[in-house]
Amino acid sequence: MHPVRKQRLLLVIFGVIFSSIAIGLIVYAMRANINLFYPPSKIAAGEAPKNRTIRGGGCVKPGSVVRAKDSLDISFILTDGTADVPVVFSGILPDLFAEGEAAVVNGMINDKGIFRAEQVLAKHDENYTPPEVAEGMKNGVNDQAVCKELSYGS
Amino acid sequence: MVPEIGQFALILALCLCIALTLMPLLGAYYGNKLLMHSGRSLAVGAFVFVSIAFFCLAYAFAHDDFSVKYVASNSNSLLPYYYKICAVWGGHEGSLLLWILMLSGWTLAVAVFSRSLPLDMQARVLGVLGFIAVGFLLFIIITSNPFDRLLPLAPQDGKDLNPLLQDPGFVIHPPFLYMGYVGFSVCFAFAIAALMAGRLDSAWARWSRPWATLAWGFLSIGIALGSWWAYYELGWGGWWFWDPVENASFMPWIVGTALLHSLAVTEKRSLFKSWTILLAIFTFSLSLLGTFLVRSGILTSVHAFANDPERGVFVLIFLLVIVGGSLTLFAFRAPVVKGSVGFNWLSREIFLLGNNVILTVVLITVLLGTLYPLIADALNWGKISVGPPYFNFFFLPLMGLLCLLMAFGPASNWKKTSAKQLVNMLWKPWVSSAVFALAFPWFYHDEYSIPAAIAVFIGSWIFTGLIADIAYRLRHSESVMAGVKKLSLSYYAMAIAHLGIAVTLIGVSLTSIYTIERDLRMQEHQTVDLNGYEFTLQSLKKVQGPNYTADEAYITVNYRGKPLNDMHPQKRRYKATGTSMTEVALDVGLFRDIYVAMGEPVSEDAWAMRVHVKPFVRWIWLGALMMAFGAFLSVTDKRYRKQKAIITESIEQPAPAMLKGKVLVND
Numbered sequence: 050m051h052p053v054r055k056q057r058l059l060l061v062i063f064g065v066i067f068s069s070i071a072i073g074l075i076v077y078a079m080r081a082n083i084n085l086f087y088p089p090s091k092i093a094a095g096e097a098p099k100n101r102t103i104r105g106g107g108c109v110k111p112g113s114v115v116r117a118k119d120s121l122d123i124s125f126i127l128t129d130g131t132a133d134v135p136v137v138f139s140g141i142l143p144d145l146f147a148e149g150e151a152a153v154v155n156g157m158i159n160d161k162g163i164f165r166a167e168q169v170l171a172k173h174d175e176n177y178t179p180p181e182v183a184e185g186m187k188n189g190v191n192d193q194a195v196c197k198e199l200s201y202g203s
Numbered sequence: 204m205v206p207e208i209g210q211f212a213l214i215l216a217l218c219l220c221i222a223l224t225l226m227p228l229l230g231a232y233y234g235n236k237l238l239m240h241s242g243r244s245l246a247v248g249a250f251v252f253v254s255i256a257f258f259c260l261a262y263a264f265a266h267d268d269f270s271v272k273y274v275a276s277n278s279n280s281l282l283p284y285y286y287k288i289c290a291v292w293g294g295h296e297g298s299l300l301l302w303i304l305m306l307s308g309w310t311l312a313v314a315v316f317s318r319s320l321p322l323d324m325q326a327r328v329l330g331v332l333g334f335i336a337v338g339f340l341l342f343i344i345i346t347s348n349p350f351d352r353l354l355p356l357a358p359q360d361g362k363d364l365n366p367l368l369q370d371p372g373f374v375i376h377p378p379f380l381y382m383g384y385v386g387f388s389v390c391f392a393f394a395i396a397a398l399m400a401g402r403l404d405s406a407w408a409r410w411s412r413p414w415a416t417l418a419w420g421f422l423s424i425g426i427a428l429g430s431w432w433a434y435y436e437l438g439w440g441g442w443w444f445w446d447p448v449e450n451a452s453f454m455p456w457i458v459g460t461a462l463l464h465s466l467a468v469t470e471k472r473s474l475f476k477s478w479t480i481l482l483a484i485f486t487f488s489l490s491l492l493g494t495f496l497v498r499s500g501i502l503t504s505v506h507a508f509a510n511d512p513e514r515g516v517f518v519l520i521f522l523l524v525i526v527g528g529s530l531t532l533f534a535f536r537a538p539v540v541k542g543s544v545g546f547n548w549l550s551r552e553i554f555l556l557g558n559n560v561i562l563t564v565v566l567i568t569v570l571l572g573t574l575y576p577l578i579a580d581a582l583n584w585g586k587i588s589v590g591p592p593y594f595n596f597f598f599l600p601l602m603g604l605l606c607l608l609m610a611f612g613p614a615s616n617w618k619k620t621s622a623k624q625l626v627n628m629l630w631k632p633w634v635s636s637a638v639f640a641l642a643f644p645w646f647y648h649d650e651y652s653i654p655a656a657i658a659v660f661i662g663s664w665i666f667t668g669l670i671a672d673i674a675y676r677l678r679h680s681e682s683v684m685a686g687v688k689k690l691s692l693s694y695y696a697m698a699i700a701h702l703g704i705a706v707t708l709i710g711v712s713l714t715s716i717y718t719i720e721r722d723l724r725m726q727e728h729q730t731v732d733l734n735g736y737e738f739t740l741q742s743l744k745k746v747q748g749p750n751y752t753a754d755e756a757y758i759t760v761n762y763r764g765k766p767l768n769d770m771h772p773q774k775r776r777y778k779a780t781g782t783s784m785t786e787v788a789l790d791v792g793l794f795r796d797i798y799v800a801m802g803e804p805v806s807e808d809a810w811a812m813r814v815h816v817k818p819f820v821r822w823i824w825l826g827a828l829m830m831a832f833g834a835f836l837s838v839t840d841k842r843y844r845k846q847k848a849i850i851t852e853s854i855e856q857p858a859p860a861m862l863k864g865k866v867l868v869n870d
Binding site: 102118 | 571572586
């Protein structure tokens with residue numbers, strides 16, 4: 050083969066190998082580290098995988114936040130108007146976490162169906178609701194102040 | 204009345220920018236000098252009117268004009284005056300106005316400082332900048348007018364500035380970040396102008412280099428300020444979350460860094476020309492993408508704010524026009540330029556190419572991680588988020604590799620370097636860094652940490668490599684002092700910036716490895732121990748601020764029996780919004796920070812507290828400051844000034860200037 054062509058061929062082969070390795074690595078890393086989002090109704094229906102890190106989100110049910118007396122354990126209920134999911138968390142909640150407001154939680158569901166959160170995210174400003182929470186709502190209200198309009202039942 | 208003047212000024216600025224786009228570009232196309240000369244005065248005019256608009260908005264804030272909707276939703280009569288002024292960029296509309304102010308400021312700077320450029324080049328650059336300004340002015344006037352009124356029913360008082368933003372960090376972080384973001388528009392304009400003119404030479408690289416460096420310096424400071432602010436303001440002691448909004452600011456920085464190095468090759472060796480142009484286009488496109496991501500509200504982020512999706516669509520269309528247009532132009536024009544000089548496989552060109560390749564790969568992984576949730580959502584693959592482990596998986600090894608290679612760059616020669624020379628020069632730094640790095644974790648902490656050893660090795664390798672390089676450069680000079688004076692300012696600038704990378708790297712690694720953090724329940728008079736640091740909650744009290752009330756804790760800290768600072772963290776409750784905020788107490792040190800934040804009350808006399816001891820955390824931002832300082836220093840290098848002086852002289856006396864030009868080429 051002509052040396053110039055040979056060089057080009059080598060270059061192409063190198064490029065193909067290099068980019069396949071890169072893509073393979075990216076896919077691998079993505080698989081291990083992406084978190085799927087589930088609204089409370091799907092979690093309650095058992096559609097969410099257990100013991101695998103996922104992301105959940107909804108409105109914090111008023112009156113459901115309970116703090117332990119002697120530790121930093123806390124529990125609350127996330128709801129989307131259709132179903133409730135109990136969440137437990139140990140640590141300090143973000144400042145803007147409040148009852149009747151939207152929150153997103155990262156963590157795992159254990160065998161009892163309790164969401165053990167490793168991280169709790171609350172909104173950054175007055176009218177903001179995370180888009181996935183707003184979209185997962187019962188009556189499809191896709192509004193930024195969705196938690197304020199939700200009727201929490203009893 | 205004042206807001207209407209602002210509104211009117213914005214519209215006038217839009218008209219001027221339309222003229223600024225059309226007249227110089229047409230002038231350059233037809234070779235009409237009058238039209239080309241108009242660019243400079245139009246740029247001044249646009250700047251004046253945008254400033255008027257900006258000051259009108261600031262005036263409305265300062266005078267509590269709550270009939271202006273934007274003021275009513277971002278200010279309050281109780282707000283201290285300095286936050287009232289800064290509240291101008293507290294929301295979407297105002298921060299966009301700040302963007303435009305910066306853009307017209309950079310345009311003005313180009314008009315003032317590039318008189319030495321050929322007239323047609325000047326005209327094209329200003330025309331492209333004018334076009335970008337038109338896009339953003341249309342955006343602000345059509346979709347997000349900051350001067351909209353709430354009439355006839357103006358509210359009595361404003362809704363207050365978001366408490367998170369009532370902080371000194373907010374005063375300086377957005378301006379610096381935007382200076383950087385927008386600064387890359389100048390490089391972009393230079394690249395487009397060069398493509399239009401079909402003139403891609405090393406002169407072009409020399410013109411755009413100081414602009415790129417300057418923008419990069421500002422962006423470095425902006426990102427560092429953001430990280431520092433998040434560190435103490437969000438109250439969980441993190442300084443980087445791989446959050447989409449952070450990535451949005453980080454991506455232009457990554458490509459910008461690649462651009463700086465590629466520009467160096469293009470200037471000195473006339474190589475990588477098309478690639479440099481492409482990088483300039485991508486850097487600015489990523490700045491626009493960042494604006495789009497942050498402003499469209501399609502992301503879930505710790506930094507997300509309420510948004511209007513329509514605005515996102517506008518930025519997206521503008522982004523497509525800019526990226527699509529410039530890439531099309533690139534496709535038509537770039538293949539004409541081809542590198543003519545060769546280089547050896549072991550040369551500075553190769554190391555700088557390596558820098559570019561690695562940074563590009565880093566960029567692609569960050570970009571994928573940031574956009575993948577959006578793509579997946581658009582294709583109905585479910586709602587997902589990409590977590591920090593993904594980013595760290597790629598970022599850490601790639602950046603480690605980049606930093607390892609960093610010491611070779613300055614030490615190698617253009618065109619060709621002998622391996623022997625490199626080995627002779629660098630074996631000592633290599634060995635001494637290895638010894639130091641192996642010993643460091645041993646002495647620093649009870650538990651030996653291999654990652655810490657690697658990080659310290661890379662950091663000190665960069666440092667000692669630079670020293671060896673300086674020693675090598677000085678080998679022929681009579682005395683050290685004489686030699687030190689002989690090295691150029693831009694060499695020192697490079698050394699400081701590289702050192703800054705080393706400092707940040709050490710800060711990031713050691714903080715991540717050695718941080719101790721606890722969430723604790725603390726009772727009055729109770730003492731908790733954190734690796735020798737004893738925290739005692741002495742008392743709790745209530746405090747009144749100008750627009751908030753707060754719970755304040757008084758905590759004393761002892762280290763191995765010796766008393767350190769007293770700490771006063773607060774939990775504030777802002778009256779107007781009813782939101783609460785954590786005010787962190789910090790004991791700052793070069794080698795460690797102590798960080799105490801109040802969580803929430805657990806009982807009458809007990810609070811949940813977050814207590815951290817963070818070693819080397821200051822180094823992260825110190826390094827960024829060094830990088831920026833290096834960038835600003837390199838811009839003052841006489842190389843750029845001399846060039847200008849010669850060209851202005853050459854207009855008056857052509858003959859001697861030619862001579863000087865020759866001398867310059869020779870050195």
